[in-house]
Amino acid sequence: xxxxxxxxxxxxxxxxxxxxxxxxxxxxxxxxxxxxxxxxxxxxxxxxxxxxxxxxxxxxxxxxxxxxxxxxxxxxxxxxxxxxxxxxxxxxxxxxxxxxxxxxxxxxxxxxxxxxxxxxxxxxxxxxxxxxxxxxxxxxxxxxxxxxxxxxxxxxxxxxxxxxxxxxxxxxxxxxxxxxxxxxxxxxxxxxxxxxxxxxxxxxxxxxxxxxxxxxxxxxxxxxxxxxxxxxxxxxxxxxxxxxxxxxxxxxxxxxxxxxxxxxxxxxxxxxxxxxxxxxxxxxxxxxxxxxxxxxxxxxxxxxxxxxxxxxxxxxxxxxxxxxxxxxxxxxxxxxxxxxxxxxxxxxxxxxxxxxx
Amino acid sequence: xxxxxxxxxxxxxxxxxxxxxxxxxxxxxxxxxxxxxxxxxxxxxxxxxxxxxxxxxxxxxxxxxxxxxxxxxxxxxxxxxxxxxxxxxxxxxxxxxxxxxxxxxxxxxxxxxxxxxxxxxxxxxxxxxxxxxxxxxxxxxxxxxxxxxxxxxxxxxxxxxxxxxxxxxxxxxxxxxxxxxxxxxxxxxxxxxxxxxxxxxxxxxxxxxxxxxxxxxxxxxxxxxxxxxxxxxxxxxxxxxxxxxxxxxxxxxxxxxxxxxxxxxxxxxxxxxxxxxxxxxxxxxxxxxxxxxxxxxxxxxxxxxxxxxxxxxxxxxxxxxxxxxxxxxxxxxxxxxxxxxxxxxxxxxxxxxxxxx
Numbered sequence: 001x002x003x004x005x006x007x008x009x010x011x012x013x014x015x016x017x018x019x020x021x022x023x024x025x026x027x028x029x030x031x032x033x034x035x036x037x038x039x040x041x042x043x044x045x046x047x048x049x050x051x052x053x054x055x056x057x058x059x060x061x062x063x064x065x066x067x068x069x070x071x072x073x074x075x076x077x078x079x080x081x082x083x084x085x086x087x088x089x090x091x092x093x094x095x096x097x098x099x100x101x102x103x104x105x106x107x108x109x110x111x112x113x114x115x116x117x118x119x120x121x122x123x124x125x126x127x128x129x130x131x132x133x134x135x136x137x138x139x140x141x142x143x144x145x146x147x148x149x150x151x152x153x154x155x156x157x158x159x160x161x162x163x164x165x166x167x168x169x170x171x172x173x174x175x176x177x178x179x180x181x182x183x184x185x186x187x188x189x190x191x192x193x194x195x196x197x198x199x200x201x202x203x204x205x206x207x208x209x210x211x212x213x214x215x216x217x218x219x220x221x222x223x224x225x226x227x228x229x230x231x232x233x234x235x236x237x238x239x240x241x242x243x244x245x246x247x248x249x250x251x252x253x254x255x256x257x258x259x260x261x262x263x264x265x266x267x268x269x270x271x272x273x274x275x276x277x278x279x280x281x282x283x284x285x286x287x288x289x290x291x292x293x294x295x296x297x298x299x300x301x302x303x304x305x306x307x308x309x310x311x312x313x314x315x316x317x318x319x320x321x322x323x324x325x326x327x328x329x330x331x332x333x334x335x336x337x338x339x340x341x342x343x344x345x346x347x348x349x350x351x352x353x354x355x356x357x
Numbered sequence: 358x359x360x361x362x363x364x365x366x367x368x369x370x371x372x373x374x375x376x377x378x379x380x381x382x383x384x385x386x387x388x389x390x391x392x393x394x395x396x397x398x399x400x401x402x403x404x405x406x407x408x409x410x411x412x413x414x415x416x417x418x419x420x421x422x423x424x425x426x427x428x429x430x431x432x433x434x435x436x437x438x439x440x441x442x443x444x445x446x447x448x449x450x451x452x453x454x455x456x457x458x459x460x461x462x463x464x465x466x467x468x469x470x471x472x473x474x475x476x477x478x479x480x481x482x483x484x485x486x487x488x489x490x491x492x493x494x495x496x497x498x499x500x501x502x503x504x505x506x507x508x509x510x511x512x513x514x515x516x517x518x519x520x521x522x523x524x525x526x527x528x529x530x531x532x533x534x535x536x537x538x539x540x541x542x543x544x545x546x547x548x549x550x551x552x553x554x555x556x557x558x559x560x561x562x563x564x565x566x567x568x569x570x571x572x573x574x575x576x577x578x579x580x581x582x583x584x585x586x587x588x589x590x591x592x593x594x595x596x597x598x599x600x601x602x603x604x605x606x607x608x609x610x611x612x613x614x615x616x617x618x619x620x621x622x623x624x625x626x627x628x629x630x631x632x633x634x635x636x637x638x639x640x641x642x643x644x645x646x647x648x649x650x651x652x653x654x655x656x657x658x659x660x661x662x663x664x665x666x667x668x669x670x671x672x673x674x675x676x677x678x679x680x681x682x683x684x685x686x687x688x689x690x691x692x693x694x695x696x697x698x699x700x701x702x703x704x705x706x707x708x709x710x711x712x713x714x
Contacts (some may be wrong), residue, residue: 027552037698038698038699040696041698042697044696044697044698045693046693047690047691047692047693047694048691048693063531081604101633148587149558168457216416221358226363245463271434271534296691297687297688297690297691300686300687300690300691300700301687302695303690304677304683304686304687304690304700304704305673305674305677307697307698307701308673308677308701308704308705309670309673310664311701311705312666312669312670312673312705312708313669314664315709316662316665316666316669317662320661320662320665323640325457326658326661328656329661330657330658330661331654333404333657333660333661334404334405334650334653334654334657336402336403336404336405337404338420339397339398339401339402340401340657340660340664341394341395341397341398341401341664343657343661344399344661344664344665346666347661348665348668351669351709352672352708352709
C-alpha cells in the first residue's frame, strides 16, 4: 500500500538518517496514527540487522548504570547506540539518584546515542508491542546496538526474550528472596548473569546459587527442553494463547554457550569490562551457531501474532460499538437475558461474516 | 446452540446442585473443551446473583487467613461459600505454613464450602479469563458468597475489579515500601483497606498514610475521576486496548461510601469481625446506591471482550497455521523479504475474507 505524501516524506528523511525523523516515527507508532503499520512495513524491509541486548532484573539492581557504561563503551568504538528504557524507576525515565542522572546526561548530549524512555503499559506492566516496534525503528535506522532495559516483574522477564537477542539478567544480593520465586523464569531467559553490588554481603552466596541452578539445568537439559529455548515465545503472542505451539520443540541443545555469572560494582565500574566482553562473545556465538537466525524467527512469530491480535481487537471493538449492539447486550447480560457468550457470538458473527449483517 | 448429550447431562446435574458436577464444569472450562462456551452460556442464563469479594495485596500479607476466617463466618450464618485462590503462595494452593494449612483443612471438610486453587497464567500473572469463568460457575451454582484471593502484582490489582463487586486490599507494615510504587493503583481499587499484622511496628504509620491518601483522593475526586470508577476496566479486555473507552466517564462520584481502613491480626482473629461488617456494609451500599448494577455492567463489558478476543486469537492461530503460510512468512521476514506487517495482513485477509482465499 502506498504511503501518504507526508509519511513518504518522513520515510525519506528516516532513510537519510535524520534523527528528528526517527523521533517522529516513534511518535507515529506510539500514537498508532493513521498509516503507521504501512510505514513500519516500509521501514522494516531492510530486515533485522542490529545487535539487541536486553537487561532485566528487579528495580534498583543497577541495570541503568550497566546500560549506561556499556553504551559509553560502544560509543568509544564508534558504534551508534539506541537505548529503550521500560522502567518507571530508571534514571532514563527521570526517577533516579542524582549521580545516575548526571551520567545519563553525559550520554544524552552525544549525537551517536538515542535514548527513549517508554512507559510500561499502565498498571498492566510488560513490554508492549509498541516497545518492540520502537526497537525495530532503531534497528532500521541503523544503530549498531540497541539496548533495552526493563524492570523484571513477571511478564517482562519473558517478554524481553521476544525483544532481545542476548538477555542479561542483573541481580543484587538483596534480591536473594526474589530469586526464590523468579528462579525458574530467570534461569530460562538469561544468556549472561550479572551479580551487581558484588561488594555487599550475600554476593558470594548468590553467585554460588545461580551457578548451581545453571548446573542443574544443564544436567536436566539433556533429557529436557534446552535452555532459553524452553521459553515458549509463542505464549507471548497473546495473553490467552496458553496452549500455543512451542517454537522449535525438537531442536537439540545449542552447543558451546556456557552462561557466565559475572560480578560487578556498577557505581565504581568494577567488572563492567567483563560484561561487555561476555555480551560480545555471546553475539559471536549467536552468529556462528546459527542461533541468531532461530531467535529472530521466533521473534518474528511473536510480532506477527502481536500485529494480528492488535488489529483484531481494534476491529472487534469497532464492530461491538457499531449500532450500540454492545451496550444493549450489556444491559441484557445484567438482567440475565443474555450472557457474555451470546453477546460475544453476535459480535464475532458481525465481524467475521459481514454479508450476514 | 444445542449441547451435546453429555454436556446436557452435566448441566442437569449442575442445576440439581451436585458438587461433582461443579467440579467437572470447572475442568471443562479450564481445559477449554469442545462446547464449553455453549455450556457457559446455558449456565449463566440465571444472571449474576452472588456477592463477590476480592482480596488482593502482596504475598505474605495474610490474605488467606482473612479469607478463611470470613468463609467460616459466612458458613456460621448458613451461607454457602465458593473460594477461588489465585496465588502460588496461598495456603489454599498448598504452599503455606502448617498452622494455616490446618485451618484450611477444617474448611475443606465442610460440604457448604467449595475451594478452588487456580494457577496464575504461567509467568504472565494476572487473572485469566478462566478464573473469572470459574467464579461465574460458582455464582450460577448458587453460592451466596464467592471470595477470590489474588496476589497483588501489578496486573492482578486492576483485574480483580473485573472479578469482584467489593475489593479488600490487604497490606502489612512490611509492605510500606511496596505501597510507594503501588499506591496509585491500590487507592483506585480498594473498597476496604485492611492493615494486617497491626501489632507490628509501622502499622500506625501505614494506617495514617493510607488515610491521608484516601483523603487526598476524595478531595481531588470532585474535579477528577471518581474512586474505583477511575479504573479503566475496558483496558483489561485485552493487553493492547490502551485507548479503549472508559466505562461511565460522565458519572458523578458515588455518594455514601467512605473507604474504611481497618486493623487486623489475622493469626489471633483480632479485628476480623470489623472486616466482615465492613464487607456487609459495602454490599448494602452497592445495592442501595445502584452501584452494583453499574459494576456488573462494567464487568460484563470486560467479559464480552475477553470472550471475543480469545476466540479471535484462536481463529487467527488456526488461519496462520493453515497451509504453512505463517512458517513461510517467518522465513521471509528473517530474510528481509517480508515484514511482520505484511505477513499479518495476509493472515487477517484470510481470516476476515474467506471468499478471497
